[in-house]
Amino acid sequence: MEGEIPNDLARLANMVDLQLAANNFSGVFPQAIYNMSLLENLNIIDNGFSGSLRSDIGALPTSLGKLSGLEEFSVGSNKMSGEIPSSLGNITRLESLWLFNNSFEGSIPPSIGKCSHLLYFYLQDNKLDGIIPQEIMQIAPLVLLNMSNNLLTGSLPETVGRLEHLGTLSVGHNRLSGKLPETLGKCLLMVQLDLQGNSFDGTIPDISGLLGIKEVDFSNNNLSGSIPGYFANFSSLEHLNLSINNFEGKVPTEGKFKNATIVSVFGNINLCGGVLELKLKPCKHSSFSKKVLIGTSIGVSALLVLFIAFVSLCWNFVLQVKTFRKVMALGSVHS
Template sequence: MRERVRIDLRRNGFHGTIPEEIGRLFRLKLLQLTNNTLTGEIPATLANYSELKGIAFYGNQLIGKVPDELGFLPKLLGLSLTENSLSGRIPPSLGNLSNLIIFILAANNLEGSIPGELSKLVSLDIFGIGSNKLSGKIPPVLYNLSSISTFDVGFNNFHGNLPPNLGLTLPNLEGVYAEGNQFTGPIPVSLSNASGLLLIKLGNNSFSGSVPMNFGRLKGLSRLYLGGNRLGIGKSQDSSFLHSLTNCSSLRVLQLGINNLSGALPDSMANLSTQLRWLTLGNNRIFGSIPSGHSKPFRPHNIEYGVEHFNGYHSYQYREASKAAIFRLLSGEIPSWVGTFLSLEDLFLDGNYFQGLIPPSFTALKGLQSLDLSRNLSGKIPQYLENLYALQYLNLSYNHFDDELPKKGFFGNASGVSVVGNSNLCGGYSRIAIASVL
């Protein structure tokens, strides 16, 4: 019987251990066992497959160490062991796999440092060791693997600086994942030389200094995660880099929250990518008016401004249009595009320096349950708020509203409306004011 050269058993319900006998299929070239519930250890007998080119065991429940013997498979091109429960260290012997293109050991329990021997993987395209318990510094020689397009060391315990020439030594980078570590120092300005970069994730570290002004050269940049660092030098030019990002026409995610950024929100923010879906600026010292009335509609679906920490920021749970929005330390008029966030359930605009009226576009927020407009506005309370039938909480306190308070719809629920501190209101003011303090 002719021996098989390929075994593909992915996405089945297989359980139990990988049998040692599988090592007798000497001509095997691909072993694909992904997304099952296999347990036990990886057999060292895999080293018998001298013709093996691909090992894919990700998405199982494998335990134990990564076998040293895997480093003696001369033709191996791909090794993916991610999403298991493997422990121990990364074997230095894996540096012998000079033809390896894909190296993914992410989402395990691996410990120790990155062996310098991995710098011999001169054909490497994807390097993924994120979400482990690895520590130490990244070996400098690893940054010389110029063929790497995906560099993932995120969510470990690495420390030290990223080299200033990172974008020069890794010119083919498309994605750099280094979030959730203890990296310090400046963000390398040279990253803009990796012109194919699509994603930069450097959040939740201790990076400091200015955000590079030349990120606008990355025309294809789609996601930029810099939140949770110490970026900013406390001067007005901290926010100047935002202007350059208007050149990134594919930008969908911009995370800058929880830093030390200062300065005014530039008017050019209105010209950010029309594809922008998630923007966070919270927990900084950025101030100014929300841009509006420019050539492009500036209306990201997930948005946060100001100094408040947005619940869920660290959990990265946003996948669809946001259900909550917070704005802080802003001035000017409330932009009408807020009414385009059709999935909003909670909207907090309190404690700003807004002027003018509540925009009519709010009538489209049919699912809105909580609305806080306290300490902001003047004029009349528009009657169209009566039609927000999902409202359960409405705070209009300490504004300068005048004329008569609406009486229909939600305004008939005295316990859910607060209008304290609006001395020029008449109508149902007394009834609601009393209910709001009981």
């Protein structure tokens, strides 16, 4: 189907489920839709709709308020633009919010944190900027949060650890920075963790408890330190990308690190070892190890010299005692 949606659609006031996905509809989505007060599911994904949610929804809070029963709001893969209205936070029964692959700009409204039943939040492939609101990281039921391919700045909020049901966290290809929060290790149901293409620095936090993780992508950041050995024990791990960072030291060779098709570490010039397929330079003793080795050798040599000197002294003493006894014995014979 194609063309524009007729405005007389408003006559379907008792509509509960409106599914128009994967068609060729175009034009500005009619405001009449927002008079369907009983609407629970609205899905117009993969069409050619344009316009701004702010002009269609945000400027009409009374119309938006009539959609209080909406559980799914899906407008992904269209040509929509403008800012995401904060009034979306008033639809507190939302479970799915799909805004991906449009041209939305501006910041993510903190008010969406009031959507306390939200399970799926897709924001990827837009032009959103500003920080990630901590309020979003406090929506306890969230199962999937995708904010990748935007212009987001700031750090990953510490409050991410409150998302105990989170299975997918994707914030790749933004402008995020700072150290990764230790609270990531509290997202025990995590399956997919995509943080690539940002400017995160510091070491990888302890995420050894994420035993069900399948995909971890930390590539194209400024992360440093050694590669945690616990990745070797993740039985579900299918892809670990640590490429183009500042990691250093020896790459483990146990467990998952045996399979070079799972692990990617190129672009870390200070890494060494690993399985042959990774084509890394062999590990050399560090200067510290050399110092320890040299110190140990000197210490052992010194002890050996002292032992030989002690034995020599003892032997000389024994000889002197024997000589003295012989002299005494001869003296007694002559007398």
